[in-house]
Amino acid sequence: GENVEQHPSTLSVQEGDSAVIKCTYSDSASNYFPWYKQELGKRPQLIIDIRSNVGEKKDQRIAVTLNKTAKHFSLHITETQPEDSAVYFCAASRTDSWGKLQFGAGTQVVVTP
């Protein structure tokens, strides 16, 4: 089955700097890659996703890149703010799997003022 690895496990950044989280996946049939943000004590929420027919997607300060050949994808957060502090999860799935997601272990991002 699919295996998703996520790095780093923790990331400390100064406010205003950029943050990058990287994930690799094992199943070449995976074609959907979402990122979820979980603030302390709250439920995970989707922040951005990308499908395998696209190499990059951007939404304001966040962007995701996908390299299908290398089977890795990354989340980029620019101009970080304290409210970006959270745990971020990458995930992968394929269209024939009922929406089942394989999650990475998560990255704790701390943005210090």
Place this chain on the structure above:
Amino acid sequence: DVKVTQSSRYLVKRTGEKVFLECVQDMDHENMFWYRQDPGLGLRLIYFSYDVKMKEKGDIPEGYSVSREKKERFSLILESASTNQTSMYLCASIPDTFGEQFFGPGTRLTVL
């Protein structure tokens, strides 16, 4: 606005008890999921259901069972709770086979 609710935010049970965790979604979603979340391990899929009375094992089904008698309700059952099942349990639903999963608020289960 999609709403996914779970029956309890916090639950404390004794070893050997039968435990029921309930999840309800109000948006007529087809597929529902149960995950457990542990520090450093991310979200691991226990079971999922793609239709009423239909269920499939996820990655860690041992010690758990599920029930989906109605489309909006998906229950997770711990037949005989053990201390290693102390965890945060999250339910999620999705309208189809692709796209955003909507999560419930989670149930923090402690088994003593």
